[in-house]
Amino acid sequence: MHFIIKSLTRPVLDSPSCCENNHQELLSREPTEPGLLDQINPAWTRIAPASYPLLVPPKLAETRCSQYLQMALKCIVHLLHCLCAGQGVVDSGVPCFAPLIHCLYFSADQVKGILTLQGDALCQADINLKMPRNNQLVHFAFRDDKQWKLQQIQDARNHVNQAVYLLTNRSANYQFKTGCEVLKLMDAVMLQLTRARNRLTTPATLSLPEIAASGLTKMFTPALPSDILVNFYINLNKLCLTVYQLHPLQPNSTKNFRPAGGSILHNPGAMFEYSNQRYEVSHVHKVECVVPWLNDALVFFTVSLQLCQQLKDKIAVFSGYWNYRLY
């Protein structure tokens, strides 16, 4: 705790809205994939200061508000579609989250490998592991008939789909009647978006027996040695692979057995019991590689959330203005 507080006092930051800068940067930089970024109208994301509506007489403000609302909603939907569609095809009108195939390369001292990520599933994996004890090279790959679903991406996709559905299930000429209605809609959308983003930014904390039982161990050919556990997860824009090397504890060992709880990454020395055998983690290898579209997705999440919040703030200002009574 102390070192964190100490580090706080370092004057690190000058701009509070680094996310905004990210987006500016995203907008300004050369679009890498055609059709992804040139669809975003920068004007949509640049929104007038909050004090602006107060200067307008109520009637005018009302019409402007509905125009603004239409524009803002369109913009949010568009952003979400970009978020989904930017990665590839839009499938039968329903956006598909991350359907593109990505080849990802890992490289670390002990672990090297190639992974193929298709949508939310890892469809190919080729992993080379150098055993630290005898420098023996172990190679294992996914079986051809198996895919490993990355639950985090699937959940994020479902959340985004729900948000898009919430925004688009009204007919095109639907008129919002109250500001409260929009606020509720924005709350619901933001809830889904926040959850989608959190799903990507917070990997699940698994205990070692859960990893052992996850079925990932059964996906490889040749079969994984019994003293190796692997786990995949998404952390922010990175796909992480952790390889645990285990050594079984003797049943009559004098070592004090304390099973480890749930964690994203277990440390060497963590112990657990699985199918009546006690193990201790002897080595941990963690490798990660950046998934490019995840990076973009996170930025889109941030921008959409900001847009929603700005819309909410606007409406709050408006309703405060309209409800204000003179005494």
Add this chain to the structure above:
Amino acid sequence: MSGSVQMVTLWGKQAPPHSITAILITDDQKTIVTGSHEGQVCLWDLLPDLQISSKQMLLGHTASVTCLAKARDFEKQPYVVSATENGEMSIWDITSGLCVENTRLPFRHTAICYYHSSFRMTGEGWLLCCGQYNDILIIDAITLVVLHTLTSSSSSDWISCMCLVHSLRIQEDSLLAVSAAGDLKVWDLSSSVSRIQEKQSVYERESQSLDCTLCNAIRFCTYTERLLLIVFSTCWKVYDYCDFCLLWTEFSPSSRSLAGGEILAAHRLIIWTEDGHGYIYQLLNSGLSRSIQLSKGRALKETVYPVLLCSTDVEDNESFSYIMGFMNERKEPFYKILYSGQASGRITLWHVPDVPVSTLDGSPKGIPVAASRTLQDDFNVHSQIAEGTPDRLWGATITVSVYISSLEELVCGCEDGRIITVPALHAAKARLLGDSSLWKGEQLAENFADTSQGGQQGVPALPDLSKIKSSWALMGHTPAVSLAAISESFFLLCLPRPRCLHPVFPGGLTRSDPPGPQAQIKPLPTAVAKILLSDSCVVWWDLFSGEALHRFALDAGPVARLLLSPDRCRRNGHRLVCCVCSDHSVVLLHVQDRACLLRARKHLFPVTVLRWHPVENLLIVGCENDSIYVWDIETGSLERHESGEMARAILASCEDASLTVVDPLCAALEEDAHREKGLGGQLSSSSVSGNFSCNRLTHPSRSFHLQLTTLCWAQGPFAIWPLKTTWESINVNVFLFDLEKLVELLCSSQVNGLKSSNSFNTFDALKRARSATEKKTLMLKRNRTSGSLSPVDGQARVASEEQDFGERRAVGALEQRGGIRRHKKAKSSKKPKGQPSGKTSVTAATEAAQLLLSCFFPWGVNRELDGLCVQHLGILRLFSPVSFGLLSKDSYLTLMLPRWSSANPERVEKQQEVVNLFSGKVLHLYRKYYSVTQEQAGKKNGCRNAAASAEQRLTLAHLLSRMSLVQRIINRSSEKASPVKLESVRNKWRPVASLELADFNPASSQ
């Protein structure tokens, strides 16, 4: 732990917002259950003529309700389960409104199905849940523990809708579900019960892709056992259940997005849309039977086609989001009802005819709305009955009220900017009894803060606090800190002052007990109020002198919240005030230094967490999007902005230092609680408070539980609890009466102030009266004496069964009155235990007792009794019917809504006629008492007058002690017995309650 707090809710004229997110009609078609975006569950009575009236509001959830489902076989136990956005689940008993079980799981459910297989399962069955997680969870219907999951072997995904299929033909219960990716999955249930119980994994029997996503409902036709209806948002499809071949796809009329559907009868469907339209289709089945016979021949599928028979009439479109359902009961007295709940809080019912037909020319026929109701409708009816309720007491609507617990004063903020302080008890009395003279009597003793007319820019001039004859009873040793919002931009904050500023000792102070020695030694604390005006300046008031001490200009948007740093976090010996403005800026004030320490303005998202680090002099602001801003208070500059992992780490590190800036009201109460813990020691509920305070930081809306628990033991026998839930505009006050504390106070005054002979005389009279009825008296004598001498302990001891059986025989005929009283008392179950403060004056206690009894007394049943109460006991007739509240498990709260029966006078009268048929014996018995006591009165008239008030107090005490006794019995039995048994127990104890009034009113009449 048996608490003894009685609650009386004071609803205003405006109904609390209730935007419906889930709706359910119970199997007996007598109750509608709705869940709201605000997190409350509301129960509505559905009468046989399809009229709706609100019944109860169940509080306890802290997030939006996502789904409701029945949780038991409805005939056995009328339980309903609710699930929320943040993973809370609760089971409610909808007859009483009590929370039976609640839990919080890390799963968000969107649909729940109750499944029970009577011959394969022991226990009460399972809740099959789906939601924002993969596949199906099986949750135990009693304990709400996750038992197992139904997993899919391939393409596991979220389940968007499901339905249970009990097929007689196949002799197998199955669960049909459609995943978010559009895969139809079928799990066998009845054959896998044992596998589930043995925790073996259960995979789906079949899985098939439907090639269409956004599925909203799936229904199996139980009439033909052939058809499967699947409703997508753009179209609905009919499948043959046997081979899953598609029979028909019908796109939604006028491109409305479909929300759900149900099978009405064989080959008849009802489909409803997101915007509240319903459509009834007839599937022309001439070809269907052939297609089933030749089920292999797919060419025949076009022979099934739908014809639109009817569509529902829709009232003018109030809002978009409709949550709809259909109730299809085949038993005779029941209706086929299409029901919908709207975001605006309106419930609409359509009565679907048994045989829907189209009009003669073939165009669809309209089905009229059968009933429609909102909470506000009920409140309007109620307020018509209670016309003239002093709602606008000072000519302006009270927009906010704060109860200062240590002073027992209510501070009200009015719409026109005035701030008025009034003794809480008087306010309660005036409101409940509708006694406007009370208000006028207190008018002078109020602290007026008249604002002159606010300017156009919303800059009201400084209020002029001229008329001050404060009736502050200087009893509080612990300074009170509280917060309230006066409309959306006015704020009032009462701060503790370490030293006495302007203590006011008004001449007309009504204090009967001398101030304790402590109060004389210690400097009296002075409360200081602050007001915040709409141009967002904070004004610091001295509440006693009414003087505006300082004005802080914030240069920020309207203030949304005022927070106070906790007691242990001080700067120059004072606590800091933090203003969170609606433009997400944060202003840090040091009130005593009259300094504005920090204006932090760059936040993009609403502020959720505030941490102050006094050593480094940093303010850490956490926003809704999980980012944090670190501000240097010294220089006023932004030190750092972080998000994600780092933000969490920084917040967590500050949490260790416990520097959290919390809601001032809670903080103060917590403090009080801690202090009391230090002094009193024996606080049984202290552990509860600890838990809540931890929870509260992450779930601010949960804080009302904490408020309640702390209020109950920190206060005297009477308290006002401003209920703060997620309703922003509505201010609901709950009066809390602590029965045991009242009894104790009343009786202690008896022992101190009166000669004991007096009280014994009363008992002698009573004894004689009782013997005149030739009933069992011995027990009662003991009961009475013990009740007067050592009331609390005595009553507890007396709660033995044989005695109450005796009494039962004695006054079995009194049952009807007891029935009513029992009914009301059943509203109050487990309450946090009160801690006697010993500070409250007896007068206040007496008044509180009278008020409480006024609420509970069954007015209008017996005119003579009514008269007695009004004349001799000071129990006055209520101005309008009151709404009681009751607490259940884990401080879940049930509040009665303004009652329908009371709003319909003719119905009340009818009810009373019935009641009076039974009450003949009551009157007879009562007259016997009365004649005897009159004789007694004749003899002792001389000495009575002097002791009249004391005697009245004693009677009150006794009545209350009886109530608390009854309550304790109920609590004890309800803790032990299962709810079904409880009913019988209640019946058994009914005579006890009825006894109270019958045998004590005569005594008071002497």
